[in-house]
Amino acid sequence: MKPEGWFAPYVSSYFWRFVLIIALGALTIFSASSLMYTSGFLISKASIPPENILMIYVPIVGVRTFGTSRAVIHYVERLVGHDTILRILSKMRVRLYHILEPQALFLSSRFRTGDILGMLADDIEYLQNVYLRTVFPSVIALLIYAAAVITLGTFDLAFALLMGLYILVLVVVLPLISLLFTQKRQREVKQERNRLYQKLTDAVLGMGDWVISGRQSQFVDTYESDEQLVARTDGALRRWARLRMFIGQAVVGVGVLSLLYWAAGEYADGAIAGTLIAAFVLVVFPVADAFLPVSEAVEKIPQYRNSVERLSGVAAAEEKERADDPWRAQAAAAALEQVNNLDKMKPDVHIQLINAGYRYGSTEDWSIRDLTLDISQGRRIAIIGRSGAGKSTLLKVIQGVIKPSAGTAVINGVEASAYGEQIPGVIAVLNQSPHLFDTTVANNIRLGNPEATEEEIRAAGALARLDTLISSLPEGYNTPVREAGQRFSGGERQRIALARILLQNTPVVVLDEPTVGLDPRTERELLATMFEAMAGKTLIWVTHHLVGAEQMDEVIFMEGGSVEMRGTHAELMAREPRYRRLYELDRPGVMPGGSDSMTP
Amino acid sequence: MDKNLLGYKGVKPVFLIVGFLTLVQSLSILLLAKGLAEVVSALFAGEPLKEQWGTSLLFLLAFLVRHACALLMSKVSYRFAEATGSSMRRQMMDKLFQLGPRMVGDRGTGNLVTLVLEGVTKFRTYLELIIPRMVGMSVTPVLLLIYIYTLDTSSGVILTLTMPIIIVFMILIGVTARKQMDRQLKSYRTLSNHFVDSLRGLETLKFLGRSRSHSESIATVSDRYRSATMRTLRVAFLSSFALDFFTMLSVASVAVSLGLRLVNEQMTLVTGLTILILAPEYFLPVRLVGADFHATLDGKEAGEAMKSIIDRETATAEIIETTGTGAGAAAAGTTGPEAVTRESIFTWRADSELLLNEIGVKYEEEGISSLSGVSLAFQGARKIGIIGESGAGKSTLVDILGGFLHPSSGSITLNGTKLSALTDEAWRKQTAYIPQRPYIFSGTLADNVRFYYPEASMEEVSRVVAEVGLSRLVASLPGGLEAMIGGGGRSLSGGQEQRVALARALLSSRPMMLLDEPTAHLDIETEYELKETMLPLFTGKLVFLATHRLHWMVDMDVIVVMDHGQVAEVGTHSELVARKGAYYGLIQSQLEGIH
Structure with missing residues (x-):
């Protein structure tokens, strides 16, 4: 564990x-205690017969002051506390972002299951509590502890030590026992609850299947019995919490009695004034309020550890990625020069892969092998293959995200991997689910080029055929897209994302299955818009079926990391029966059975 | 006050026990205050220590009883909360499965899971807190106040007056804080989600080359979030400030007034001390309510959300009229159990007949219909293709046929029995269902295949696994059929998932198959191979296949073409092509290619 990191x-x-x-x-506790102390002192003093009102004037002022000051100090304390924590939260967020940003393109493959990003964000939210719920109360309790023992010590050292022992039970012994007792159980509850979460999510996603299977009550039964198990552990934790509270209070009760007897003894010996007996006794209750919550504060430590471990896990992975940095630096300058020299009006980008191969580890199978591609400016290629055929690895190599383990991948003569941060100046990407940020349509499009004017945004929108959609929106381009673009359908989201990359205006565009999940009409319309809007640009299009293949200069079929067949649509239709068969699946009109009457 | 509260099972004994314990607790508070005051004033008067043993022990005893009562109360209410929480969860889960996948689509998977897991926890916390707090509020202050009045009227008056002031201020501040929250809720939500939104969009930002510069925006938005939060907190914390301020001020006033009367010898020290010890105790229940206010509010809302699901009506299939084959069994229903009757109605045989009569579906009273006037007839073992563009009503029709959804109008005649719907367990058990993304749960491959039919032997499992073309996968897995798949094990490709679903269907040998867009998301080769595997398995079954992939239709016996929630055409492939209607139009538009 490396808690210091966070x-x-x-x-x-x-x-x-x-x-x-x-x-x-500490002042909050002090005011509350002082109120009771001065009150006790005040009424004791007032009850001594020859007193008159002037003699108790000072304690009266004290009582009034402390009575009002506690609320004010506490209010200020909470505000300052929360303000500081929110400042820390902001710093933590920026830091987490800096850690995640360089590995953005590997995140989805590294954390396959669950919403890890949401979890990390929650972890950081949760870490605020370290300070508010654990650090501050514990330190304040220790401070009050020291103050109490020192104050008593000025009267009687031996008794101060005795009281010190009592408070030690509250501030150290009970919290430690608590920690030991709850640590394992809390972890169990947490793990068990995570499992329940998985199980339930699973079942809700597969609800149709459960309902059809007729076994839904069986699921509810097993789920409930799992819940009962968690409830049992949880019950043990609660039992302990109740017992702990009672023990703590019992210690306080005994403390009051001890103090009473000590004060009486001191008074009898004439060491202290009689007025202090009531004062001392009454002060115990508010002071104890500082000590009792420590156990609860300490119990939370294992939970933070969980969050910190997850955060450090992400950080550690980043170090590894950094290790192969040096080679980037060398060619980066050349890459930058290439990007700067690009003619925005008439760019010329030439992508070449020569016998390129890649594998994730030296013992792993090749994800792609021996690939040779020559993509000059304006060429349009389609890449097709089943999952695991190496399509995404190929894209990563072209984008320079990974360096080929064999052969070379160059863009205008400079290694693709050397482009690094410059690559968005050359290649734009439209994938299956481009993220729409929770802001307006215009702001989402503007991300393609922050310097773009309103006109340019509208022009890009028009090119992506967004006009009809936009004119139907209440505030046009300034309509918020809502979280993750919920306001729009899949096809509409893709069009907004398309406008965004059109504004980015790169010579090369990678389309990574942008139409999966769209119905045929939407797909066709979207593809038509894309191909039209991207005239002149190099297109590298990964697709899962053959609609639109005729529009491509080359169709590449991948299997097991290598090219299975390649050629123009016409060539493949003529040469490859396999291609013909698959193409017919997408064009049912020419299928045997209904074909004759169908050919227009 | 929550009107649902008194409706929970076993709540009355809990109220009684907690009420009794609170009473004992209040009395012990009186006793401990009195005891402590007596000891202190006796000692102050110079009486010897050893005479005070009895009273001191009385104090200690009262003190312990008071906290023991608190412990017992917490125990009783925890047990009640736990039991009620589980029963609510159980009811909700049962209801969720009755409402089926439609409901999940409306509410969102994440929302429902959070409601079941966290909602129940919050609700439990609420139940656990609300009863002792309510009883405490209504018993302790009243008792203590009455006692204080018997000792000293003016202290009683001060304390009595403070209480309404506190409550009025807390309500005023609460309302103001809520108003302020509501006013900036929208921008507040955007600000607080900004970070997660940024992380989720990190890949996109990277592609756009904006990921570096975006960290500045995270910092500025976080700062804006901070100032917005602080603005709200400044008001929100005022309520606990008011609580603190007025209770402390009240205690101080009581102390000063006691002091003044002691000086004038209108009172004894014992009385003064007793009142001084009791004053903070008088306010304690209110302070506790204030401290737990948000937890109880959250829990109450969670409870209401759960209740709204439990109270939802589930429309079950009703028998409207029995004639024909089902009639004999229905008549026998007067003697035999009703389930037997239902089962015989819903059984699909080679000569069975299913008629949809003018079926309509409307999700909202005023909304547009998802289906209207759908009348169709199906007999025996046929392959029925359902085709149409998205939004044409394919999925709604599939949900009606699968018994997931009760139509809002029309009727269904099955085996001669007129029914209001097919939403019946007996009907669903006749059906094997293959959705676009079949449910692969975390477990062994064999268990996944046995999902509909857990009693199947391993031989049968291997047989169907071979039949659906999964043998190569099984051979490549380290544990073979016993290998873990799904969330906790190896993840399968889309094509493999479909094959598992197919194996399931095959093993169960259910007479009907329902396929909802089974291949649209797959790459074309996988789709082709899967189709080759599937087609022979359809023989001898009633198959409904809804898709927008036209190639399936050629192999169907009947094609139902849906358009805008209505049946546009019904017929075979060649009939429909010859007619040059809606189906022909669909083919033409796909043939056109992309211009």
Whole structure:
């Protein structure tokens, strides 16, 4: 575990704020205790017969002051505390972003299951509680502890040590026992709940199948019995929490009695004034309020550890990626020059793969092998193959995200991998689910080029045939897309994303199965718009079926990492029966049986 | 006050026990205050220590009883909350499965899972807190106040007056805070989601070359989020400030007024001390309610959300009229159990007949119909293709046929019995279902294949696995049929998932198959191979296949063409092509290619 990575830096950079928060927290307790202390003192003093009102004037002022100050100090403490935590949260977010950003393109393959990004964001939210719920209360309790023992020590050292022992039970012993007792069980509950979460998500996604199977009550039964198991562990935790509270209170009760007897003894010996008996006794309750929550605060530690471990896991992976950095630096300058020299009006980008191969580890199978491609400016190629045929690896090699393990991949004579951060100046990507950010349509399109004017955005939108859609929206281009573009259908989302990459205006566009999940009409219309809008650009189109293959200069069939067949649509139709068969599946009109009457 | 609260099973004994414990607790508070005050004032008066043993022990005892009561109350309400929470969950789960996949689509998978898991926890916390808090609020302050009045009227008056002031202020501040929250809720939500939104869109940002510069925007948005939050918190924290302020002020006023009367010798020290100890206790229940306010509010809302699902009506298939083959069994229903009757109605045989009469589906009262006036007839073992563009009503029709959805109008005649719907367990058990993404649960491959028919032997499993072309996959898996697949094991490709679903259907030997867009998301070669595997398996069954992939239609016995929620045409491939209607139009538009 490396908690310092996500914990210590923020303590040092916000040290004085932390000191302020803790001081205010301690003052809150101090005011509450002082109210009871001065009150006790006041009424004791007032009851001594010859007193008059002037003699109790000072304690009266004290009572009034402390009575009002606690609320004010506590209010300020909470505000400062939350403000500081939100500042830390902001820093943590930026930091997590910096860690994730370089590995953006590997995230989906590294974390296949679940919504890891959402989880990491939650982890950071959760870490705020380290300070608010654990660090601050514990430090304040320790501070009050020290103050209490020192104050008593000025009266009687031996008794101060005795009271110190009592409080030790509250501040150290009970929390430690608590931690030992709950640590394992809490982990169990958490793991068990994660499992339940998986199980339930699974079942809800497959609800149709469960309903059809007629076994749904069986599922509910097993799910409930799993829940009962968690409830049992949870029940044990709750039992302990109740018992702990009771033990803590019992210690407080005994503390009150001890203090009472000590004070009485001191008074009898004439060491303290009689007025202090009531004052001392009454102060115990508010002071104890600082100590009792420590156990609960400490119990939370294992939960933070979980979050910190997950965050450090991501960070560690980043170090590994960095290790092969040096080779990037060398050719990066050449790549930058290439990008800067691109003629925006009439660009000329030449992509070449010569016997390129890639495998993820030296013992793994080749994901792609011995691929030779020559893609000059304006050429349109379609890549087709089943899942695992190496299509996405090929795209990564072309984009320079990974460096081929064998052979070369170059863009205008410079290694593709050397382009690094410059690659979006050359290649744009439209994939299956481009993300629409929770802002307006215009802002989403503008991401393609932040300097674009309103006219340019509208022009890109028009080119992507967004006009009808936009004119139907309440605020036109300034309509919010809602979370993840929920307002729009799949085809509409793709058109907005298309406008965005048109604005990015790169000489090369990679289309990574952009039409999966769309119905045939939408697919056709979208493809038609794309091909039209991208005239003159190099197109590298990964597709899952053959609609539109006729429009391509070359169709490449991949299987097991290598090229199975390649050629123009016409060539393949003439030469390859396999291609013909598959093409007919997409064009049912020419199929045997109904074909004769169908050919127009 | 939650009107549902009194409706939960076993809530009354809990109220009684908690009420009794609160009473004991309040009395012990009185006792401990009195005991402590007496000891202190006796000692103050100079009486010897050893005479105070009895009273001190009385104090300690009362103190322990008070906290033991708290422990017991928490235990009783926890047990009640746990039991009620589980029963709510159970009811909700049963209901969810009755409502079926349609409902999941409306509410979203994530929402439902969160409601079941976290909602129940929140609801439990609410139940656990609300009863002791409510009882505590209504018993303890009243008792203590009455006692204080018997000791000293003016302290009683101060304390009495403070309570309404506190409550009025808390409500006022609460309302203001809520108004402010509501006002900036939208921008607040956007700000707080911005980070997750950015992380999810990281890949896209990277492709656009904007990922580096975006970190600045994260920092600025986080800062704006902070100032927005702080604006809200400044008001929100005021309510606990008011609570603190007025209780403390009240205690201070009581102390000062006690002091003044002690000086004037209108009161004894014992009384003064007792009142001073009781004053904070008087406010404690209100403070607890304030501290738990948000937790209880969240839990209450979660409880209502669950209740709204449980209270949903599930329309079950009703028998409208029995004639023909089902009639004999229905008449026998007067003596035999009803299930027997239903089973015989819903059984699909080689000579069975299914008629849809003017079926219509409307999701909202005023909304447009998803289906209207659909009348179709099917007999025995046929392959029926359902085709149409998206939004034409294919999936709705599949849901009606599969018994997932109760139509809003029309009737269905099955085996001569007129029914309101097919939503019946007996009907669903006749059907094997293959959706676009079949459900592969985390378990062994064999268990996944045995999903509909858990009793099947391993030989049978291997047989169907071979038949659907999964033998190569099985051979490549380390544990063969016992290898773990799904979430906890090896993940399958789309084509393999379909084959598992197919094996399932085959093993169950159910007389009907329902396929909803089984191949549209697959690459064309996988689609081709899967089709070759599937077609022979359709023989001898009633098959409904809904898709927008036209190539399937050639192999169907009957094609139903859907358009705008209505049946446009019914016929065989060659009939429909010859007619040059809607089906012909669909083929033509796909032939055109891309211009």
